[in-house]
Amino acid sequence: MSDQNRNGNYYADRRVLITGGLGFIGSNLAHALVDAGSTVTLVDSMIPRYGASLKNIDGLKDRVSINYSDIRDQYSLSHLVREQDVIFSLAGQVSHLESMSDPMTDLDINCRSQLSLLECCRSVNPSARIVFASTRQIYGRPQFLPVTEEHPLDPADVNGINKLAAEMYYTLYSKVYGMHTVSLRLTNTYGPRMDINSQHKGFVGVFLRQALRGEPIELFGTGEQRRDFNHVADVVTALLLAGQHDELRGSSFNLGHDEHYSLIQFVEILRQLLPFEFQTVPFPDERQAIDIGHYYGDSSRFREMTGWAPAYDLPRGLSDTVQFFQQRPHTYSESLV
Amino acid sequence: MSDQNRNGNYYADRRVLITGGLGFIGSNLAHALVDAGSTVTLVDSMIPRYGASLKNIDGLKDRVSINYSDIRDQYSLSHLVREQDVIFSLAGQVSHLESMSDPMTDLDINCRSQLSLLECCRSVNPSARIVFASTRQIYGRPQFLPVTEEHPLDPADVNGINKLAAEMYYTLYSKVYGMHTVSLRLTNTYGPRMDINSQHKGFVGVFLRQALRGEPIELFGTGEQRRDFNHVADVVTALLLAGQHDELRGSSFNLGHDEHYSLIQFVEILRQLLPFEFQTVPFPDERQAIDIGHYYGDSSRFREMTGWAPAYDLPRGLSDTVQFFQQRPHTYSESLV
Numbered sequence: 087m088s089d090q091n092r093n094g095n096y097y098a099d100r101r102v103l104i105t106g107g108l109g110f111i112g113s114n115l116a117h118a119l120v121d122a123g124s125t126v127t128l129v130d131s132m133i134p135r136y137g138a139s140l141k142n143i144d145g146l147k148d149r150v151s152i153n154y155s156d157i158r159d160q161y162s163l164s165h166l167v168r169e170q171d172v173i174f175s176l177a178g179q180v181s182h183l184e185s186m187s188d189p190m191t192d193l194d195i196n197c198r199s200q201l202s203l204l205e206c207c208r209s210v211n212p213s214a215r216i217v218f219a220s221t222r223q224i225y226g227r228p229q230f231l232p233v234t235e236e237h238p239l240d241p242a243d244v245n246g247i248n249k250l251a252a253e254m255y256y257t258l259y260s261k262v263y264g265m266h267t268v269s270l271r272l273t274n275t276y277g278p279r280m281d282i283n284s285q286h287k288g289f290v291g292v293f294l295r296q297a298l299r300g301e302p303i304e305l306f307g308t309g310e311q312r313r314d315f316n317h318v319a320d321v322v323t324a325l326l327l328a329g330q331h332d333e334l335r336g337s338s339f340n341l342g343h344d345e346h347y348s349l350i351q352f353v354e355i356l357r358q359l360l361p362f363e364f365q366t367v368p369f370p371d372e373r374q375a376i377d378i379g380h381y382y383g384d385s386s387r388f389r390e391m392t393g394w395a396p397a398y399d400l401p402r403g404l405s406d407t408v409q410f411f412q413q414r415p416h417t418y419s420e421s422l423v
Numbered sequence: 424m425s426d427q428n429r430n431g432n433y434y435a436d437r438r439v440l441i442t443g444g445l446g447f448i449g450s451n452l453a454h455a456l457v458d459a460g461s462t463v464t465l466v467d468s469m470i471p472r473y474g475a476s477l478k479n480i481d482g483l484k485d486r487v488s489i490n491y492s493d494i495r496d497q498y499s500l501s502h503l504v505r506e507q508d509v510i511f512s513l514a515g516q517v518s519h520l521e522s523m524s525d526p527m528t529d530l531d532i533n534c535r536s537q538l539s540l541l542e543c544c545r546s547v548n549p550s551a552r553i554v555f556a557s558t559r560q561i562y563g564r565p566q567f568l569p570v571t572e573e574h575p576l577d578p579a580d581v582n583g584i585n586k587l588a589a590e591m592y593y594t595l596y597s598k599v600y601g602m603h604t605v606s607l608r609l610t611n612t613y614g615p616r617m618d619i620n621s622q623h624k625g626f627v628g629v630f631l632r633q634a635l636r637g638e639p640i641e642l643f644g645t646g647e648q649r650r651d652f653n654h655v656a657d658v659v660t661a662l663l664l665a666g667q668h669d670e671l672r673g674s675s676f677n678l679g680h681d682e683h684y685s686l687i688q689f690v691e692i693l694r695q696l697l698p699f700e701f702q703t704v705p706f707p708d709e710r711q712a713i714d715i716g717h718y719y720g721d722s723s724r725f726r727e728m729t730g731w732a733p734a735y736d737l738p739r740g741l742s743d744t745v746q747f748f749q750q751r752p753h754t755y756s757e758s759l760v
Contacts, residue, residue: 186599189538189592197588198535201526201581239576241591243599244538251534251588254578255526262523262580262712375599 096330098123103170105129105157105203106138106177107150110280111219113142114318115174115325120149122326129166129177131156136179137281141417157199164206167214172329175203175218175256178249181286182223182376185245193248200252204259204267212265216256217328220269220338222383224250232384235271235340243376253338260336268328269338270321273383277318277403278410283420289349290315297356298411298418303364306373309350314343314382317398317406327392334391342383343396355401359408433667435460440507442466442494442540443475443514444487447617448556448609450479451655452511452662457486459663466503466514468493473516474618478754494536501543504551509666512540512555512593515586518623519560519713522582530585537589541596541604549602553593554665557606557675559720561587568649569721572608572677580713590675597673605665606675607658610720614655614740615747620757626686627652634693635748635755640701643710646687651680651719654735654743664729671728679720680733692738696745 102119106112107128119126128150130138143150155162157177167173178196179185185192200218207214223246225237241247256267274290281287282295289306296303324341328334347355353364369377388394398406411417439456443449444465456463465487467475480487492499494514504510515533516522522529537555544551560583562574578584593604611627618624619632626643633640661678665671684692690701706714725731735743748754 189542190535193535193538198527198530201530205526238573241595244592244595247588247591247595250591251584254584254587255581258578258581258584 095122097172097326099125100171101125101127101169102172102174103127103129103166104174104176108132108138108140108142108152109176110137110142111275111318111321112174112176113279114277115176115322116143116146116150118322118326120146127151127153127166127170129153129155129157131177135284135286137284137287142279157203158194160202160206163203164210167203167206167211170211170214173203173207173214173216174325174329175200175216178219179245181284182243182245183286183372185243185248186372186376189244192244196245196248197251201255204255204265207265208259208263212263215266215329216268217325218253218256218267218269219325220253220271221246221249222271222273222340222342222381224253224271225381227378228381231380232342232382233340234384235338235387242378257336257338266332266335268334270324270328270341270388271338271383272316272321273342273381274313274315275318275321276315277407280318280407282411282418283422285422293353293356294407294411295418297360297362298408300360300362303353303362305349305353305364305366306369307366307377309353309366310348312346312348312380312382313352314346315400315403316341316343316396317403320396320398323397324388324392324394327394331392339388340383340385341388342385345399346382347400352400355404358401359405432459434509434663436462437508438462438464438506439509439511440464440466440503441511441513445469445475445477445479445489446513447474447479448612448655448658449511449513450616451614452513452659453480453483453487455659455663457483464488464490464503464507466490466492466494468514472621472623474621474624479616494540495531497539497543500540501547504540504543504548507548507551509552509554510540510544511662511666512537512553515556516582518621519580519582520623520709522580522585523709523713526581529581533582534585534588538592541592541602544602545596545600549600552603552666553605554662555590555593555604555606556662557590557608558583558586559608559610559677559679559718561590561608562718564715565718568717569679569719570677571721572675572724579715594673594675603669603672605671607661607665607678607725608675608720609653609658610679610718611650611652612655612658613652614744617655617744619748619755620759622759630690630693631744631748632755634697634699635745637697637699640690640699642686642690642701642703643706644703644714646690646703647685649683649685649717649719650689651683652737652740653678653680653733654740657733657735660734661725661729661731664731668729676725677720677722678725679722682736683719684737689737692741695738696742
């Protein structure tokens with residue numbers, strides 16, 4: 087750890103910027119950073135359907151600065167990154183399907199804006215630590231399991247390609263300019279404040295909403311596809327560690343979970359918490375075309391270098407998540423977007 | 424071969440579009456296609472320093488259509504790709520150094536515009552065959568030699584990252600939409616019509632200009648770095664094959680040369696053609712930061728699938744190139760850009 091002068095709390099009194107700060111992971115991170123005593127600025131574009139909501143920072147509104155702007159806007163971004171100690175680059179277009187139907191927007195947000203952020207930092211704040219939320223999607227359909235960081239990079243959709251290019255910029259800027267950048271390749275993340283009202287952001291949110299509403303769940307394919315899952319609290323812990331460890335500089339790490347489940351097992355765990363029916367149905371064509379089959383990752387490298395270990399297994403994590411939403415029934419009474 | 428109805432000449436009467444058509448490789452390709460009886464449209468933005476010149480199509484001007492436009496302009500591009508049988512996507516920003524000093528422009532041209540071209544084709548001409556000029560640069564510093572297509576992809580500069588993303592879009596659009604795309608990963612290409620008046624496009628052009636002017640050549644580093652080289656005539660043959668072979672669809676191939684030379688050997692071959700002095704000097708920092716060391720590629724996969732083999736070795740190719748420029752002394756009397 088690079089700095090132990092803050093009673094073991096690296097983030098106390100640090101200035102921290104979170105892009106995508108009103109989104110799912112960003113807002114959970116904001117809660118943790120405010121608790122740690124950071125001075126937090128949230129940047130969010132509030133693009134409909136991307137998952138940002140002021141409800142995500144209930145209780146925090148007076149303790150963070152909110153800046154509404156789009157990371158595609160290079161000038162405001164350049165102003166915002168000044169004097170920040172740590173920047174969490176979480177803003178993104180996360181729907182794989184939308185990356186296929188509107189690839190140019192995905193490119194502008196997930197690829198071009200990331201290079202732009204790096205250029206801004208190189209120009210006005212080269213010593214900022216930057217943590218980038220990358221994705222398992224850059225591997226594409228796994229050639230072996232669990233997937234390690236050495237697995238070939240062969241993304242199965244436009245989103246994966248753009249995220250890969252972005253991650254490579256982060257690595258390159260560390261190598262060439264000595265900047266402190268770290269990328270975490272996230273797998274399925276779930277938990278409080280996730281967007282469960284979108285049909286285009288993966289099955290976890292879709293299933294959670296349906297289960298909470300007692301609606302039948304349709305599983306695409308055989309339901310045998312295996313996945314690993316992280317509770318957002320564990321992802322937040324990992325992001326915080328990524329920002330504070332000097333020796334991670336310029337590297338990329340898988341962030342997965344040692345336990346993996348088939349989609350049917352996932353549904354069965356959910357059925358122990360909520361009553362609903364489910365059945366398997368054939369894969370829709372546009373999803374089949376970019377499906378990656380089984381995926382679970384090996385995150386031992388990140389564990390060894392930081393001591394990180396997930397606190398939540400899937401049953402406990404889903405239980406926590408269901409509880410969060412049951413206390414906020416308005417959340418899933420909204421119509422689908 | 425998909426079509427033998429044209430007396431063995433696949434390109435006779437085909438409608439062919441070449442982006443970057445007034446540049447080095449594009450113009451050599453244009454000469455070959457006009458000879459083959461194609462209806463050729465050249466698109467070029469004429470961005471200063473990118474290498475385009477009307478001199479490159481001396482003798483062709485009345486036999487091709489020239490469209491001055493920038494591939495970043497999605498609307499004109501969308502119009503231009505209509506009704507083309509084959510599209511050679513050669514337009515690009517090729518300087519590695521400029522990709523570091525102006526990375527956003529490199530991204531817009533080498534990455535964003537390629538996705539845009541694919542989207543245009545998907546929308547108005549999905550059956551067009553598209554051949555993309557990729558680059559060895561996507562491998563970065565080689566981990567083994569010769570570099571095969573299975574070598575890890577770890578680009579050493581922004582240019583390499585953007586070209587890699589572009590190549591991945593081409594592969595993806597083939598896989599998901601069934602479009603006919605092929606990528607050739609080019610190594611050092613030299614020959615008639617190359618831009619020898621830029622200091623930022625690799626050592627071959629720089630050395631050729633200096634040798635032609637009888638000026639001393641400075642070799643960065645020890646001069647022991649090995650490279651492979653292709654004469655542009657061999658690259659043109661390969662591009663033509665890539666556009667006509669059905670079974671290459673969706674794939675990427677190295678295009679290298681079995682013979683490789685150290686930079687000192689390259690200079691010695693040039694000294695058998697022209698008188699000049701040379702010495703080794705330390706690497707400038709900004710070049711050292713993105714230097715890839717030794718590189719030579721294994722192109723046996725492309726050879727086996729198409730029968731391609733380079734007709735030129737380096738001594739014969741350089742002799743041909745020197746002769747071309749000596750017949751056009753005005754070319755290298757121009758000032759450096």
